[in-house]
Amino acid sequence: MTTSTRGDVKDLSLAARGKDRIEWAAKDMPVLRLIRERFAKEQPLKGVRMSGCLHITTETANLAITLKAGGADLVLCASNPLSTQDDVAAALVSEYGIPTFAIKGEDEEVYYSHINAVLDHKPNMTMDDGCDLVSTLHTKRTELLDNIVSGLEETTTGVIRLKSMEANKVLRFPVLAVNDSDTKHMFDNRYGTGQSSLDAIIRSTNILIAGRTVVVFGYGWCGRGVASRAHGLGANVIVCEVDPTRALEAVMDGYRVMPGVEAAAQGDILITVTGDINVIDQKHLENIKDGALIANSGHFNDEINIPALEKLSTGKRRVRDFVDDYTYSDGRHVYLLAEGRLVNLSAAEGHPASVMDMSFANQALGAEYMLKQGKDLEPRVYTIPTEIDKQIASLKLQSMGVRIDTLTEEQESYLNSWESGT
Known part of the structure; x- marks a missing residue:
């Protein structure tokens, strides 16, 4: 186990293999690559302290690299004790300079120590996969809540927990339910x-x-x-x-x-x-x-x-x-x-990179959106705007070489009118 201020991972010597696998996944994540290129130029997340509790996989690594390219000051921990890919965790720390706290097989005590370690970052934005990070913030690290502008949640399970928090009026900041966007649940989940x-x-x-x-x-x-x-x-x-x-x-x-x-x-x-x-x-x-x-x-x-x-x-x-x-x-x-x-x-490697390309495009663009809008939103659970969802679908089709039709002016006018009938 390698422990430092840069994270807690099993073995940094695994980093080279992890980097190879991260790059292999990247070739199947063209939408995220396009977003990363824009983020690198525009720096929409510059100066934002972000704590993520996510599955530490090759696909997540590509999301993390994209967020860092956009200027985010990011730290990561695992969202499940058995889902970490140790070589990826090592690569994130030593190859990409992203502090990561994740070891495959970690026990419950270590799991929550890692959650607390990323919360020590005093985040302005959270990125969660299952709501353990947000739950810990609201129960044991309440002194940090005033720092939070907004959060994002990836999973069905996490959204269920968040909506319960909203219904019970205990949720303290707005959270974007990435899971509820069409380009996430219709493809990633299915x-x-x-x-x-x-x-x-x-x-x-x-x-x-x-x-x-x-x-x-x-x-x-x-x-x-x-x-x-x-x-x-x-x-x-x-x-x-x-x-x-x-x-x-x-x-x-x-x-x-x-x-x-x-x-x-x-x-x-x-x-x-x-x-x-x-x-x-x-x-x-x-x-x-x-x-x-x-x-x-x-x-x-x-x-x-x-x-x-x-x-x-x-x-x-x-x-x-x-x-x-x-x-x-x-x-x-x-x-x-x-x-x-x-x-x-x-017991395997999780979802293929090509489908996580859309899910993590939602995360990246959702983070950009919530940074802009979060201060004006009530502490509730929100869905990603339809125009962002459709933008991701269009980029994915473009990357696959698929073209679709567009409406004519006549068709647009017809769909927006009420006068026509039999």
Whole structure:
């Protein structure tokens, strides 16, 4: 472990490899590259002290480099104990001069010491992935709140927590819900989570997905993506939902829909993507099929009732990296992946760079927007303006060599009029 005022990382000697991988990701992030080029010229974030609690990956590194190019005084920590790529953390510190506090496998004590370390930076702006940074600010570091102009939040889970803070009138500064922009949740959550979750399950287990029954708990954008990718690999997909409209959509998309307890008895692979607690609860675990794999792609491992799993088990052993075998008294075996933490970043590399290109373009342009507007906004949760969202989509299409139509003046006039009819 290497500790200094520049951060806390596992091993700085890993930096060269991390730099190579950061550059590899950069080639698939053309929108962020265009933003970085403009930021370097205009310096829209000059002098802003920014603290980020994010997954320390190659894609996040490219966001960090962009923010620094724009003038931000940035420090980073991990937003999950298992999602850090240690070579990337080392490269951020030694190759790019961005203080980073992140070590893969860090325990809870170190995790929160790292959050406090980036808050010691006395930020003017926060960038969060799960709301742990903002939550800590509002509970244990309240002396820093007057420094904050605004914040940004990346995830569904974090937005849920922030909206709860807003509803309870405890949120002290405006936060931009990056997750709610179309170019984030429609692509990152669906295509990114869909592919990376299945990638992680395959990497950690080396099983064949075709012919197996995959149960997806939750049919939001992440659930849609997981179900689609599992189906594409030949799985028989069951969806479990509490929202009748989403459940109906899943039926119309061709999936079986049933209560989770029934699905647990049939599923070979159970995947949670809801942002809620105890989605796989004791009743599911009691009914679960022998040999079932359990994985979570939500932000927190609360989605799986791990204490109940421990209670039901007579033994536990690590059988592969990121695979724990829980043995029941009746002889059944249940396999928990990545300790119930978000499997795609714990047991694999997270989302592909090409989809994070849009998500992190939202973060970069969102930071620029909130710096300009934050002082005039009430302490609420906001969505990124539609014009920024569409700008990102246009840049992405341009980078892919895709051209689209434009409305004629006649069509524009027609859409803005009310007189025409049958």
